[in-house]
Amino acid sequence: xxxxxxxxxxxxxxxxxxxxxxxxxxxxxxxxxxxxxxxxxxxxxxxxxxxxxxxxxxxxxxxxxxxxxxxxxxxxxxx
Amino acid sequence: xxxxxxxxxxxxxxxxxxxxxxxxxxxxxxxxxxxxxxxxxxxxxxxxxxxxxxxxxxxxxxxxxxxxxxxxxxxxxxxxxxxxxxxxxxxxxxxxxxxxxxxxxxxxxxxxxxxxxxxxxxxxxxxxxxxxxxxxxxxxxxxxxxxxxxxxxxxxxxxxxxxxxxxxxxxxxxxxxxxxxxxxxxxxxxxxxxxxxxxxxxxxxxxxxxxxx
Numbered sequence: 001x002x003x004x005x006x007x008x009x010x011x012x013x014x015x016x017x018x019x020x021x022x023x024x025x026x027x028x029x030x031x032x033x034x035x036x037x038x039x040x041x042x043x044x045x046x047x048x049x050x051x052x053x054x055x056x057x058x059x060x061x062x063x064x065x066x067x068x069x070x071x072x073x074x075x076x077x078x079x
Numbered sequence: 080x081x082x083x084x085x086x087x088x089x090x091x092x093x094x095x096x097x098x099x100x101x102x103x104x105x106x107x108x109x110x111x112x113x114x115x116x117x118x119x120x121x122x123x124x125x126x127x128x129x130x131x132x133x134x135x136x137x138x139x140x141x142x143x144x145x146x147x148x149x150x151x152x153x154x155x156x157x158x159x160x161x162x163x164x165x166x167x168x169x170x171x172x173x174x175x176x177x178x179x180x181x182x183x184x185x186x187x188x189x190x191x192x193x194x195x196x197x198x199x200x201x202x203x204x205x206x207x208x209x210x211x212x213x214x215x216x217x218x219x220x221x222x223x224x225x226x227x228x229x230x231x232x233x234x235x236x237x238x239x240x241x242x243x244x245x246x247x248x249x250x251x252x253x254x255x256x257x258x259x260x261x262x263x264x265x266x267x268x269x270x271x272x273x274x275x276x277x278x279x280x281x282x283x284x285x286x287x288x289x290x291x292x
Contacts, residue, residue, distance in 0.1 A: 012195060016262035022243075044195045047269040054218050055237040055268070059209045061219060063118045064128055067135070071114060072107065074140040 006030040011041045015048050091155045098146055106143055113156050116239050117163050120249075123234035124167035125174075126223055134170050138163040153248055160241075161249045164231075193263045196270050221271040229264035236261050 006027075011034050017023045018031055035042050054060065072078050097105035110117075117138060122131035141162050149158050208214045222230060235246040236257070247254045 009192070009194075012266070013192060013262075016265050017258060019265075020243075022258070044266075044269070047273050048265050051265055051268045051272060052237050053206070054209065054272075055222065055233060056240060057206065057209050060215055060238070061119070061122075063115050064132065067118060067132065068111075068114050070132065071110075071117070071135055071139055074136045075103075075106075075143055 003030050003033045006034050008034075008038060008041055011035075011038075012044060015045055018045070019049060019052060088151075088154070092151065095146060095149065095155070098143075106146075109155070110139060110142070110159070113159055116156065116160060119234055119239055120160050120163045121167045123222075123231050123238075124164065124227065125170055130170060130174070131167075134163065134167045137170075138166045141166065154245070157241075157245050157248050160235075160245075164249055193266050195266055218272065221268050224271060225264055225267055229260050229267065232257055232260040233264035233268070237265070 011031055014023055014027065014031065018028065023031075035045060091109060094105045094109040098109065114135075117135045118131055121134040121138070122128065125131050125134055138159070142159050145162070149155065153161075209218075222233065225233065231250060232246060235241045235249060236243070241249070243254050243257050247257045250257070252260075
């Protein structure tokens, strides 16, 4: 059965859900067919995936030195 | 070896019991795994390190004195981050009441789609790039340039890897709302950070591409 085509606008709308695996198998198939044919949408997909990877990388930000020690200082009778 | 969710819940319930019986050490043990999350949540709202620390300390104090109210309906971490988030918003409200009102306005104007503006090919970036200070700074600046309601969702979901459900509980918004905001946050961030058509990354154009929204 042929995959029903999907527009760029519809693809953009679902890119985030696509990355989270939060779409129906039918929609996933239509989007994947679209990505194969559309360089623009592939660029948006790759870039968005990159961004999610960057933000989720543990090295992105560090907790300040001594944060853990100071965190509990307002507790009553904290030693 | 990873701990299963139910095992974790069980262990935390034990710790909570011990805290309620007056064992202070058990409280440190209970909160310790979430220290980084507390900080990340706080700074995503107040945006500076000093305020984030104060928010974190107040949140931990509230969690300690309010532990009797924790009924275990949500995960302990969700409850703790909810407190942190509320403390952070209160702090912001106190410091900048005007700005705070504008945040509430933003929440209402969520109709309309967000379209990507940049279609440069962006191949996977080598992850060692994050070892560079300027790279980390550029990503942080881009995150900070998002409007608060988008930034908060992005930080909970993509930085802290919380589920849609947890994010919705912490922020007090619906799950579809979490998805919409996350979608916009990601696409805007991509537009902020996408390399130019020539493929040059930030070393050649420090921060210029980071727009404010």
